[in-house]
Amino acid sequence: MAEKFTIYSSVQSQWVGVMLLALEEKGLKANVDYDVKEITLSTGDNFAPEYIAINPNGTVPSLTAPSLSKPIIESADILRWIDSRGTKTLVPEDEKRSKEILELMHSPSMTTNLILFQARDPAEMEVKKKSGWNGFLEGRQARLEKELAAQPEHPFYVSKTAENLGITSLYRAKVGPEHEGLYHMTDEMYRTMAAGLDKLESLIALPFAAGSRVSEADYNTVPWLAHAMMGADTPVTAIQDFGPLERLIQKTVPDFKIGPKTRQWWSNVAKTEAFKKVYPVLH
Template sequence: MPAKLYSFSSSVWASVPRIALVEKQITDVEIVEVNLFNAENYSPAYLKINKNATVPSLIHHKNNHATIDDSTTIAEFLDSAYPEGPSLLPADEAAAAQVRELVAKSHSVDPNLVSLGAVNEQELAQKKPVVTAIMGGRVAALTRFTEEAPEHSVFYSEKVDAAKQLIGTYENPEHAGSLYSAINAEWAKIFAYFDEIELLLASHDGPYLIGKQYTLADVHFTCLIARLYVNRQDLLFENRPHLLKYWKTVQTRESFKVVYAELH
């Protein structure tokens, strides 16, 4: 059975193992696209692979064909399972710990939340057609899946309620105050984290997060910036010259060109 990576090209964290595949020069893993916009991740068939309905998921013979269902674990698995490729984790234990800490910090903010939400009424109006269409399609798909697999009805019902609530907020902006507060608070967390990274990059000669070696910390952080760049590219690098230089550097890597062809 060939190794399979279940992914979605527009998913922020599903891009992590895709970058790792290119960096490690791995060619024996088949990428299976799971279209989140069409709610394919909630299909009964995919729930057999990943009960959480998330991407990425990796099934690999070196892991006894058991599913690995989070980007952090998948990336580390690929790095160790293919030692012949360039290492993405430092051999030094202290440096490796720093890399893992940076990976965790990248996951401490929520790029999906700010992508689906809005900071004010103007952004709400701009995003309304896309967000309501995606959520409406999700509701329709979940309703169909409930009929096909009633054993998942409770799980599907929770997802339907969440989607309908978001649609309701977009259709009734007078009730969107709590959404604006949540999204502005999340952006504040993101910018505070980016300020930390700016100081980190300024503290050494670089060009990467922990210095000269490109690591898993860079893989995850690149995916985070790439997602946020689509939303607020005007503010990401404001008063952050080292971060801007870093962004330009990672864009030159072959892995970035392959995974983010539309941004290159």
């Protein structure tokens, strides 16, 4: 019998989707094949010293197992480890294409935090300040400051507290000239995101991302796009509605559209049983 492992998951985490899709694809069951430890991001549970000992980056997901010398803390690596249990099913047909897709979707320039937390003008900033993301940032900041007070020299808490405060302080401040730098940066980042989605369009092979069958290329892209659509205020049950995301990006890049290959790929992958189980709604 295969060893039981532990996953560190969160309903609030984008990249947990990679792991959950892999678990469904392999037919593995919670409490039978693995245990689940839920991490609440909005209260900074991922910054607790106990979790930092598992994942020094303070990110979710993570995976531990008796046979592992150390935890696996990158979602793409977690998928590969899960896929190694039994017959591998998520190995891409076109490994070069898959590698390019993974590098694109996990690149810092494609972060969906842009959609969730940033603003391009005073009107957008006011909306963000009134949104639930304000409370999310404050919850994280409170936890970071608590841990920093307990361990003032800890390099993670020193850097992460300052990083989170950079955006949190703008939410706390009255909207004014000090936000101009954020607006300019955000506008440029939307241009980069649009270019990245155009690149994804060029990389998709069809019917799936890296060939004729579902692979890690698909399951590392689905969570990004689902999270981006959710962040753009797409109704969570409107799985096929790219309109809100397109309109959000079009404010910076007026002629931007989700390409036909991306649309067809999304339609194809949305029919898989793993997608239906993990993404009954956008998250």
